[in-house]
Amino acid sequence: MNAEKLSHRLEAVANNIPEGTRLADIGSDHAYLPCNVVKKGTVSMAIAGEVAEGPFQSALEQVREESLIDKISVRKGDGLEVIQPGEVDCVTIAGMGGTLISTILEQGKSKLEGVSRLVLQPNVGSFAVRKWLIGNGWELIKEEILEEDRKIYEILVAEKGEPMKPYQHINFENGILFGPFLLKEKPEVFKEKWNAEKRNWERILKQLDEAVQNEDTESKRQELKTKLKMAEEALR
Template identity: 65%
Template sequence: MNTEKLSERLTAVAEYIPSGSRIADIGSDHAYLPCYAVKTGAVSFAVAGEVAKGPYLSAASQVKKEGLTKKIDVRKGDGLEVVTPGEVDCITIAGMGGALIASILENGKDKLGEVKRLILQPNVGAFAVREWLIRNKWELISERILKEDGKIYEILAAERGEPLRPYTEENFTAEKFFGPFLLKECNESFREKWNAELLNWERILEQLKEAGHSEGTENKKQEIQAKILMTEEALSQ
């Protein structure tokens, strides 16, 4: 992967960036995504944010190497600390856990006033991202699930709007868990991901059954049984 050809995962993220946007890529690593977006003309300006020194230096080096220092500002800081209100209108966060992405958005809510689109790629725990979007009145407008190098990734795009629009009242819990668009499409990657999760939960449930009885164990068993039932129903479509 380089700034000319992104991974399939980051290419899919880039495809959701509206043309002419000013973006902030949080957790930018080598800044491949903002470099690619600027070089293809998709964005006019980008901030590449990194909290750790090593990745920050890698991003700065890459941007300098590409000759893009006038269009990409590499900044060191935690989450949305690297942007000022009104500076960007699109934010990308890719390659983190869903709970961390939700935390970054929550802690940086004051920076989102003029942001029009969020493009989020949680490695795990997309459920936490969907919950945050609903609570904060962001409408999920599209989702994608894909497999690359043996791993399965989900990408969520959201804009300000009606947070419950993509969901149905009768299937809200499952749609929030699996993704309303992904559940409806139920493609091969979706089935592979949740079949694997199903096997894992069934294995954990057997271990809990052998662990004896306690209030904590029983609660955990009920929680996993509910997930198993919901997943079996999703996969039976």
């Protein structure tokens, strides 16, 4: 992977960045994504944000190598603190857990003034991102799921709007866990992911059935049974 040829996962993120926008890529690593979309002319300018010194230096070096220092600002800082309100129109956060993405958005939500689109790619825990979007006035407008290098990724695209709109005609809890759009479309990768999760939950449930029973194990058993029932419904 490089700035010319993104991974399948980052290409899908890039495809959801609106043309002509100003981009902030949070947790940019080597800044491949901002370099790619700036070179293609998709965005007019970009900010590549990194909290750690190593990735920050890698991003800076990449931007210099691509001769894009006048169009991409590489900044070191925690999450959204690298941008100012009204500075960008689109924010991408990719390659992190859903809980961490939600924390970044929550801690930096004052910086989202003027941002019209979020493109978020949680590696795990996408339900946490969906919950944050609902609680903060963001409407999920699109979801994608894909497999790359034997790992499955979800991409969530949101804009300011009606947060509950995608959940109107489905079971809300199922929508949060599985994704309202993915639940309707049920592509093969979706089925693959949740069949694997289902097998894992069944394995853990069997272990709990064989363990010493107490209040804690019973609570976990009930939680797993609920999840298994939800997964069976989702996979029908």
